[in-house]
Amino acid sequence: MLTTVGYNHQSRQLEPSLAETSTPRVLTILSSVLEKLVARNDRLRACLSQQLDELSLSSARLGKSFNAFHGVRAPNISIPKYLERLYKYTDCSPSCFVVGYVYIDRLVHRHPDSLVISLNVHRLLVTSVMVASKMLDDEHYNNAFFARIGGVSNAELNRLELELLFLLDFGVGVSSRVFEFYCLHLEREMMFNGVGQKIERAIIPSALDDVTEISVDDTQSSSPPQIVD
Numbered sequence: 001m002l003t004t005v006g007y008n009h010q011s012r013q014l015e016p017s018l019a020e021t022s023t024p025r026v027l028t029i030l031s032s033v034l035e036k037l038v039a040r041n042d043r044l045r046a047c048l049s050q051q052l053d054e055l056s057l058s059s060a061r062l063g064k065s066f067n068a069f070h071g072v073r074a075p076n077i078s079i080p081k082y083l084e085r086l087y088k089y090t091d092c093s094p095s096c097f098v099v100g101y102v103y104i105d106r107l108v109h110r111h112p113d114s115l116v117i118s119l120n121v122h123r124l125l126v127t128s129v130m131v132a133s134k135m136l137d138d139e140h141y142n143n144a145f146f147a148r149i150g151g152v153s154n155a156e157l158n159r160l161e162l163e164l165l166f167l168l169d170f171g172v173g174v175s176s177r178v179f180e181f182y183c184l185h186l187e188r189e190m191m192f193n194g195v196g197q198k199i200e201r202a203i204i205p206s207a208l209d210d211v212t213e214i215s216v217d218d219t220q221s222s223s224p225p226q227i228v229d
Contacts, residue, residue, distance in 0.1 A: 095132075096132040096137065102178065122151070124164075126160075128164065130157070143157050
């Protein structure tokens, strides 16, 4: 059984992360990849919606699989800042962000008619990283704490976790071979941009600080081919 560490307002104050002074390279790489993906998909979605409107067809023809993760509008916080926030406060090891990306990529392959866009990427990230932390880290914070850091309600994050698991058909296992494959893919993405960076493979501990409250409530794939574990 994995150990879930809860958050107790009386017994523990949030303390700064031991690793917050140095942002893991995986966050920089993942931010770049996701920003490009979201920008492309936002343009694609706008184009498809326009074409459907011209044909007097409803945009409901677009995939609905990710609708549970959609906000009313895109959050003000950028993808890089959001990933940094998750890393700074949740104690997730850098590997959790790679595995979270694996989950999002599996979603895209399983539901190719649905797009990762600015309306859903933040919720997809906090949910996938949280599930990854439960799979990888011996100790992790509970859903209520992740919800606070991610800017959603506890009840919503509970629903999103179930939604993610069912969309993945509970396929949340990631072998070391698949993990390394995705690390190499992300590194190649940066090389294409003229930046050679290596992803941290080790799972390292980290800890927390006074948290500024945020909200994401108002809120195809640049990915490798799927391989079987």
